[in-house]
Structure formats: C-alpha cells, structure tokens
Amino acid sequence: MVNRACAVVAALFFLTLGALGQEHRWDISLNASAVLNKKTAGNGVTQTPTSGRGFLATLRLNMGAKHSIEVNYARSYTAEKYVTPTLDYRFQTNVTEFSGAYVFSPFETERFKPFLLGGAGAVVFNPYYEYIDFIPVSMMGVRQTQVGFLYGGGVDYRLPRVGSRFALRLQYRGLLFSAPNFKLQNLFTGAKGHMAEPSIGIVFKF
Numbered sequence: 078m079v080n081r082a083c084a085v086v087a088a089l090f091f092l093t094l095g096a097l098g099q100e101h102r103w104d105i106s107l108n109a110s111a112v113l114n115k116k117t118a119g120n121g122v123t124q125t126p127t128s129g130r131g132f133l134a135t136l137r138l139n140m141g142a143k144h145s146i147e148v149n150y151a152r153s154y155t156a157e158k159y160v161t162p163t164l165d166y167r168f169q170t171n172v173t174e175f176s177g178a179y180v181f182s183p184f185e186t187e188r189f190k191p192f193l194l195g196g197a198g199a200v201v202f203n204p205y206y207e208y209i210d211f212i213p214v215s216m217m218g219v220r221q222t223q224v225g226f227l228y229g230g231g232v233d234y235r236l237p238r239v240g241s242r243f244a245l246r247l248q249y250r251g252l253l254f255s256a257p258n259f260k261l262q263n264l265f266t267g268a269k270g271h272m273a274e275p276s277i278g279i280v281f282k283f
Contacts, residue, residue: 108278
C-alpha cells in the first residue's frame with residue numbers, strides 16, 4: 078500500500094516535470110497550518126496525539142480553467158500518547174507528508190477561485206524521544222510510514238494591490254491513515270487516524 082501510494086505521488090511529480098515546457102500556468106504556495114489530530118482506541122489501547130502547528134508547501138500545475146494537479150510537502154510535530162492496561166507511553170514525533178492530488182475548480186471570478194482536492198501519499202511518523210510512565214527511555218519505537226488519503230477544499234483570493242501573481246490561499250485539508258504504533262505490537266489499535274489541517278498561505282503564480 079505504501080509503495081503504491083508513493084508510486085502515485087512519483088507519477089504525479091514526473092507528469093508535472095514533463096509539462097515544464099508547455100504553456101501551463103504554475104503556482105507555488107507556502108502555508109502555516111493548525112494540525113488537529115483524532116483520538117483513537119482499539120485492542121485495549123487508547124492513542125491520543127496532541128495537536129499543534131505545521132508547515133505546508135504546494136506546487137500546483139493548472140492544466141486549464143478547472144483542472145489542476147499538485148504535489149505537497151508538509152511537516153508538523155506531535156506527541157503520540159498511548160495508554161495501555163499496564164503502562165503509559167509517549168513519543169515525541171515529527172510527522173512528514175509527501176502527497177499528490179487532483180484539484181477541481183468549479184468556477185472563477187475576478188478575485189476568487191474556489192477548489193476541491195483529493196489524492197493520496199505517504200505519512201511518515203518519526204519518533205525522536207520516548208517516555209514510559211513519564212520516564213525517558215532508550216528508543217524502542219521506529220520510524221513508520223503509512224498510506225494517507227487526502228481530501229479538502231479552499232479558495233484563492235487574488236491580491237491585485239500586491240501584484241497580479243500573488244494570492245491568499247485559505248484551505249482545509251484532511252488526511253486519513255492507519256494510526257501509527259511505531260512497529261510495537263502492544264501499541265497497535267487497528268484504528269484509523271485523522272489529521273485536520275486548516276491553513277492560510279501566500280500563493281505565487283509563474
């Protein structure tokens with residue numbers, strides 16, 4: 078599944094690179110996001126990820142008035158907390174997303190361009206500190222990559238006073254994935270995690 082998702086993202090990326098010589102319009106956006114994580118439970122284990130802030134960079138290729146494709150890189154930090162019948166675990170973790178998506182824009186006005194998106198990619202959970210019952214321990218959990226399914230929508234608002242190439246992007250993105258357990262069987266919930274990411278950013282068109 079992970080390899081298949083990575084292949085989809087790679088295909089979108091190389092398709093994008095192949096269009097460099099064509100007369101398509103590109104845009105790149107840099108966004109600040111809030112990262113809101115879902116609590117999950119299963120197999121006697123309760124997983125509670127903390128919420129926080131993140132960063133999102135997007136390269137989008139506009140193939141017409143309504144159709145686009147994009148590639149994304151996102152980064153956030155969280156504490157993954159697990160409560161088991163015997164011990165409590167906490168992993169300080171950085172979370173990285175590599176994804177691609179199809180973007181549909183139903184209409185466009187002089188100032189506004191709304192859009193919907195859907196795609197897939199890889200979500201990488203990389204722990205760097207681990208605690209058991211609040212006591213630091215040597216790392217037992219390891220980096221884990223999960224397939225992520227991406228959906229969302231938003232709007233670009235042009236900023237003519239700044240320049241015709243600039244816009245403000247407001248969007249909501251959601252990621253669905255299998256809840257991580259850092260390859261430790263006693264922390265496996267079998268549940269689906271969800272990451273909600275409302276964001277705001279600046280778009281530059283070229």
